[in-house]
Amino acid sequence: MKAIIRNVSLMTLAVLAGSCTKNGEDVRHYDSRIFIDEEPQVELLYEISDEQTSETRELSISIPSPAESEVSATFKFDPALADRFNAAYGESALPYDGELISIENARAVITEGNITSEPASVTFNGMGQLESGRTYVAPIVLSDVSGMDVLESKSVVYYVFREAALINVVADISQNYFPVKWNVPVGGLRTITVEALINVRDFGLIEGKGEAISTLFGIENNFLIRIGDASFPQNQIQLAAAGDKFPGGSKKLGLPTNQWVHVAVVWDSTTGDRIIYHDGKEIARDEGAVSTGGVNLTTECYIGRSYNDERWLEGQISEMRIWTVQRTPEQLKANVYSLDPEDPANTGLLAYWKFDEGSGNVVKDHSGNGNDVTAAKTLQWVNVSLPEE
Numbered sequence: 001m002k003a004i005i006r007n008v009s010l011m012t013l014a015v016l017a018g019s020c021t022k023n024g025e026d027v028r029h030y031d032s033r034i035f036i037d038e039e040p041q042v043e044l045l046y047e048i049s050d051e052q053t054s055e056t057r058e059l060s061i062s063i064p065s066p067a068e069s070e071v072s073a074t075f076k077f078d079p080a081l082a083d084r085f086n087a088a089y090g091e092s093a094l095p096y097d098g099e100l101i102s103i104e105n106a107r108a109v110i111t112e113g114n115i116t117s118e119p120a121s122v123t124f125n126g127m128g129q130l131e132s133g134r135t136y137v138a139p140i141v142l143s144d145v146s147g148m149d150v151l152e153s154k155s156v157v158y159y160v161f162r163e164a165a166l167i168n169v170v171a172d173i174s175q176n177y178f179p180v181k182w183n184v185p186v187g188g189l190r191t192i193t194v195e196a197l198i199n200v201r202d203f204g205l206i207e208g209k210g211e212a213i214s215t216l217f218g219i220e221n222n223f224l225i226r227i228g229d230a231s232f233p234q235n236q237i238q239l240a241a242a243g244d245k246f247p248g249g250s251k252k253l254g255l256p257t258n259q260w261v262h263v264a265v266v267w268d269s270t271t272g273d274r275i276i277y278h279d280g281k282e283i284a285r286d287e288g289a290v291s292t293g294g295v296n297l298t299t300e301c302y303i304g305r306s307y308n309d310e311r312w313l314e315g316q317i318s319e320m321r322i323w324t325v326q327r328t329p330e331q332l333k334a335n336v337y338s339l340d341p342e343d344p345a346n347t348g349l350l351a352y353w354k355f356d357e358g359s360g361n362v363v364k365d366h367s368g369n370g371n372d373v374t375a376a377k378t379l380q381w382v383n384v385s386l387p388e389e
Contacts, residue, residue, distance in 0.1 A: 034073055034145060035154035037062035037116060053128035058119035059140065059157065061108045063148065065115065071147030072109040075120045077101050078156075081139035085158050093160060096138035100126035103140075124159065135162040166337040167386035170199075170318040171355040171363070175208065176377045177215075177305035177312060178363065180297070183370035184350070188294035191348075193323040194218075194225055195264035195277075195332060197386075200257055200315035203227060203234040210310040216263070217320070220306045223295045225265050227255065227313075237276055239265050241295065246274045247284040260386060262319075262336045266326050269293060273326065280333030303353070303373060316382055321367075322351040337387055341366055357381070 037060045061073050079095035086093055101124055108117035122140055130136060138159040142150055194217050204212045212234040218224035223241045228234040235254035239246045247253065255261055255278070264277040276284040303320065304313050319337065325348035341349055352366040353373060361379045365371035 033149050033151035034061050034063055034071060034110075034142065035151040036060075036142060036157055038154075038157050054123055054125045055127060056121055056123045057159065058121055059108075060117045060119045061110060061142065062116045063110060066113050067110050067115070067147070069112055069147060070109060071145075072107060072117075073142040073145040073150065075103055075106045075108065075122065075140055076143050077103070078139050078141045078143075081141060081156060081158075082137050085137050085139060085160075091135055091137070091160075093135040093137035093162075096124065096136045096159075096161065097126065100124065100129075101138060107144075122159075124161070127161065130161060130163075135160065137161075165385040165387070167197075167318055167356065167384060169356050169358040170197075170316045170382050170384050170386075171357075171375075172316045172380040172382050173304045173312065173375075174201075174314050174380070175309075175312050176375050176379065177309070178303040178373040178375055179305075180301040180303060180351075180371065180373055182298060182301070183365075183372075186297040186301075186350070188296065189324060190270050190294050191266075191268045191323075191325055192223065192295060193264060193266050193325065193327045194321075195262065195323075195327065196320040197260060197262050197318040197336065198255075198313065198315060199260045199317075200227070200235075200255065200313060202257065202314045203255070206314060208310065209312070209314070210308075213306070213311040214313045215302070215304055215306040215311045216313065217301075217303050217322070218306065219297060219299075219301050222300075223267070223297060224306055226306060226311070237263060237265065239267060239274060239276070241267050241274075242269070242293075244289070246286055246289075247276060253283050260388065262332065264327065264332050267295070268326055269295075271326075275326075277329065277332055280329050280336070282329060305376075316384075318355045318386070320351075320353045320355065321349065324348040324350050341368060 059075055063071065077098050079098060082093060082095040085091065104121040105118060106120050108120055110117045124138060139156055141156040196216060200214065203214055212228045214227040216225040225237065225239055227237050229238050232238060232249040233251050233254050236249060262279050266273060266275040272287060272289040274286040274289055275282060305311065339346060339352065341352055349367045351369060351371040353363045354366055355363055357363060358381050361375040363373050
């Protein structure tokens with residue numbers, strides 16, 4: 001248990017101890033039983049940082065009507081219930097290490113005239129020690145119940161820890177776009193790499209779309225990465241820069257629909273290189289192209305728009321990065337789903353939009369350059385699990 005897990009999912013489930021339902025025996029006596037006052041949660045995502053390796057949850061006991069006399073129960077960790085959890089949910093979770101769990105105010109008391117106790121605090125320590133790829137369960141159960149019987153169907157809560165996906169939410173930018181208002185100088189750029197993770201539903205003509213063109217990034221008639229063009233496959237990336245278009249049309253170079261693909265485009269006036277990558281694999285290259293100096297991205301630069309509002313990207317986007325250097329195939333393959341901007345190897349990072357906010361219309365620039373962007377319209381967020389298994 002030495003692998004540091006940077007992304008962890010904490011899933012809280014109130015699991016039925018038996019087959020009790022609203023029509024069952026427990027419900028008929030619900031008005032005279034103690035229960036854990038915790039509603040089931042399907043999944044709560046939680047990311048561990050280098051500095052934080054613990055998490056605390058609060059639990060209380062309740063009764064349906066004011067107590068006529070004091071009632072109480074104790075919260076305790078019971079690793080033996082891991083087998084019951086696994087059988088109920090088809091999991092193969094390991095019991096959490098009980099020595100890493102602390103419970104403050106474990107004895108919960110409901111005083112006369114009240115219906116709820118003061119909360120107990122359950123802290124899970126050592127989360128950074130969990131083994132990557134494994135699932136762990138921490139059953140917290142009521143014991144030593146006094147003054148009233150317990151409602152068995154709500155007498156245990158299972159806290160489940162497992163490694164989360166690298167990407168859990170993305171933006172859907174259909175009929176939407178982002179003006180890029182740069183916070184740093186972007187004039188006279190001699191080398192540019194643009195990369196993004198995209199999933200496009202449709203490259204063709206759909207309602208409201210006047211042309212079969214999908215825009216990824218750039219400035220019309222200056223430096224523009226788009227998919228499709230006149231007399232050009234609708235699903236093929238095209239770089240229009242410095243008065244030239246690259247590559248030539250070819251159905252073999254098209255992108256799939258309804259599938260996540262990492263795309264990257266390199267333009268380098270210092271070497272004449274123009275390169276297109278799909279998932280880190282080079283699919284088109286032009287070496288020694290005529291150098292025309294630098295590119296200026298200062299004004300009218302967009303994500304998802306060019307020429308007019310009808311050339312949007314009909315799909316989802318994540319992990320978009322703009323560089324002032326050529327990124328190698330090895331670098332592209334190694335950083336498809338995440339990137340550490342502070343890694344010394346990642347020099348030349350101009351902008352880094354993860355599109356993982358999950359709410360709102362502002363997308364943060366993680367490069368440290370302050371190039372946050374705001375969607376022109378209400379942004380739609382989509383839950384995902386990437387990379388897909």
